[in-house]
Amino acid sequence: MITKKRGLKSYIGEILMLGICVIFFIPFYYLIVNTFKPAREATVSPMSLPIKNFTLDLYKEALRMINFWSSFRNSLLITIISVIIIIVFGSMAAYVITRHKNKLTRFLFFYFLIGFMVPAQTTLIPLFNLMSRLKLQNSVLGMVVLYSSWCNFAIFMYQGFLGGVPKDLEEAALIDGANLWKMFWYIVFPLLKSVTITIIIFDVMWIWNDFMMPYLFISSSSNFTLIMEVYKGAGQFANNWTVMLCTMVIVLAPITIFYLFMQKYIIAGITSGAVKG
Amino acid sequence: MKVKLKKELPYIGFVLPAFLVYTVLTMIPLVQTLGLAFTNWDGYSMSNLKFNGLENFKSVFSDRSMKNALLNTCFYSLIFPVVTTIFAIPLSLALNSRMRTKNLQRAVFFFPSVPSAIILGYLWAYILAPTSNGLLNKFLGLFGIDPVLWLAIPGWAMFSIFIVNLWSAVGWHACIYLAQLQSIPVEYYEAAIVDGASAWQKFRYITFPMLASAMTVSVLLLLLNSLKLFDLPFALTDGGPGTSTTMISQIIIKTGFVEKSYGKATAMSVIFFIFIVIISMVQLKLMKKREVE
Numbered sequence: 195m196i197t198k199k200r201g202l203k204s205y206i207g208e209i210l211m212l213g214i215c216v217i218f219f220i221p222f223y224y225l226i227v228n229t230f231k232p233a234r235e236a237t238v239s240p241m242s243l244p245i246k247n248f249t250l251d252l253y254k255e256a257l258r259m260i261n262f263w264s265s266f267r268n269s270l271l272i273t274i275i276s277v278i279i280i281i282v283f284g285s286m287a288a289y290v291i292t293r294h295k296n297k298l299t300r301f302l303f304f305y306f307l308i309g310f311m312v313p314a315q316t317t318l319i320p321l322f323n324l325m326s327r328l329k330l331q332n333s334v335l336g337m338v339v340l341y342s343s344w345c346n347f348a349i350f351m352y353q354g355f356l357g358g359v360p361k362d363l364e365e366a367a368l369i370d371g372a373n374l375w376k377m378f379w380y381i382v383f384p385l386l387k388s389v390t391i392t393i394i395i396f397d398v399m400w401i402w403n404d405f406m407m408p409y410l411f412i413s414s415s416s417n418f419t420l421i422m423e424v425y426k427g428a429g430q431f432a433n434n435w436t437v438m439l440c441t442m443v444i445v446l447a448p449i450t451i452f453y454l455f456m457q458k459y460i461i462a463g464i465t466s467g468a469v470k471g
Numbered sequence: 472m473k474v475k476l477k478k479e480l481p482y483i484g485f486v487l488p489a490f491l492v493y494t495v496l497t498m499i500p501l502v503q504t505l506g507l508a509f510t511n512w513d514g515y516s517m518s519n520l521k522f523n524g525l526e527n528f529k530s531v532f533s534d535r536s537m538k539n540a541l542l543n544t545c546f547y548s549l550i551f552p553v554v555t556t557i558f559a560i561p562l563s564l565a566l567n568s569r570m571r572t573k574n575l576q577r578a579v580f581f582f583p584s585v586p587s588a589i590i591l592g593y594l595w596a597y598i599l600a601p602t603s604n605g606l607l608n609k610f611l612g613l614f615g616i617d618p619v620l621w622l623a624i625p626g627w628a629m630f631s632i633f634i635v636n637l638w639s640a641v642g643w644h645a646c647i648y649l650a651q652l653q654s655i656p657v658e659y660y661e662a663a664i665v666d667g668a669s670a671w672q673k674f675r676y677i678t679f680p681m682l683a684s685a686m687t688v689s690v691l692l693l694l695l696n697s698l699k700l701f702d703l704p705f706a707l708t709d710g711g712p713g714t715s716t717t718m719i720s721q722i723i724i725k726t727g728f729v730e731k732s733y734g735k736a737t738a739m740s741v742i743f744f745i746f747i748v749i750i751s752m753v754q755l756k757l758m759k760k761r762e763v764e
Contacts, residue, residue: 208570215579237604287489315720316740317500319727343496374481403587453585464646
């Protein structure tokens with residue numbers, strides 16, 4: 195009797211939750227359905243399914259207006275190269291900070307910690323000055339350099355994780371005469387796989403979605419990232435809102451695909467980061 | 472000494488790359504900001520620098536839009552973390568129950584944190600629009616409610632940013648709690664049931680205290696994100712109407728990069744930095760204390 199009652203209760207609970215899910219998803223439904231309808235129909239009935247007058251013309255127009263391939267390539271290059279640099283620099287530094295404890299590395303730990311309290315906005319003006327002096331402003335390379343300095347997040351993730359990795363293998367390898375470089379990349383780094391995946395996911399999402407840096411540091415449209423195309427479109431398509439929606443869908447697609455593939459790791463990553471944190 | 476240095480060299484080589492990029496791109500600009508805020512820097516040459524004391528800070532506090540931005544950010548960072556936590560914990564409890572569709576639900580609630588806030592801002596600007604494509608006003612119209620100018624009335628504009636941000640952040644933060652929930656030993660609840668504890672008592676005396684460390688992380692992240700909030704108001708309201716939704720980050724960028732008032736912008740950056748240091752210190756202290764208890 196009791197179990198049956200509880201069963202009914204949880205059944206109602208599940209339906210309620212699914213209802214909230216539907217409400218949560220409405221903005222994305224609205225975004226997608228209106229990209230397949232002629233503008234007039236979208237304005238009159240924004241919630242209807244695009245069955246009667248299904249069209250792909252808006253996507254064609256959006257792709258004609260934005261520099262998709264060039265921006266996609268820039269976003270991809272910037273994200274991949276800076277994440278690789280962050281992983282390489284971050285894991286190496288974290289390894290020395292956790293395993294080779296002395297006065298200097300203890301100082302470095304706090305030195306890298308300060309970065310968490312420095313909002314990007316605080317350093318922007320001198321940074322802009324520096325970047326233009328180095329001729330790195332308005333370039334894909336410059337963006338990579340900028341994002342590489344986000345390595346302190348990786349250092350802390352690795353530092354927390356390394357605490358739980360046994361040292362025996364490393365010590366054995368060092369006694370056998372392996373040098374630090376080889377020992378780290380062949381023995382230690384493979385053990386850091388799970389935290390590396392977490393860092394990759396976070397950094398890919400942050401860098402891919404970042405707007406402030408390209409907004410301030412990139413001026414010519416050949417160096418635009420995908421997010422900048424949305425920003426540009428907001429001015430350009432002011433009178434053509436469904437084409438703007440298409441642009442948003444196009445820009446949203448790559449990161450959504452990434453999310454769908456990495457979903458399992460994302461939730462695991464948040465949890466590991468949180469519990470360690 | 473020489474032998475020791477030679478032994479140290481590979482280790483130094485390992486930290487050097489990270490040290491260099493971080494120092495050049497974060498620490499040196501930070502120190503420069505802290506210094507330049509007290510000078511008459513024009514943004515280009517360092518040769519005619521003159522120390523001018525608190526001049527820049529005075530101009531910050533005599534500027535109404537700057538004061539407004541400070542107040543907006545303070546207000547937002549005070550309320551947003553609390554409200555999001557109030558929604559995230561029950562959501563994590565719901566997602567932790569044994570529902571058949573729980574994986575689908577987790578994916579749906581998490582998804583709004585995947586797109587860039589710029590995209591979310593522009594998308595919601597359409598949904599909240601007073602024109603005929605504005606979904607929300609159309610929906611309210613079904614009940615005979617006149618269209619509300621969500622983004623054109625100061626109070627509603629702030630409210631809209633708040634709600635959109637809540638919508639996009641709550642699932643992510645529920646995930647943080649979800650992880651911790653799964654690590655609470657079942658025995659605790661079994662013992663509580665034996666003692667005849669009610670559902671509320673179980674939450675109050677087992678679940679809630681056990682969530683303390685997740686809460687430290689989640690609230691700190693929420694706090695830092697609301698202090699730094701830039702993309703969402705930029706796309707949704709562009710700080711308007713007037714300066715009613717202009718946040719600190721936006722005003723720094725506006726004064727520094729558009730108006731080119733470098734002194735004012737660096738002074739504001741210093742205030743912002745001090746603000747963040749104090750708040751995160753206080754928050755961490757308070758939260759750690761709760762964790763120990």
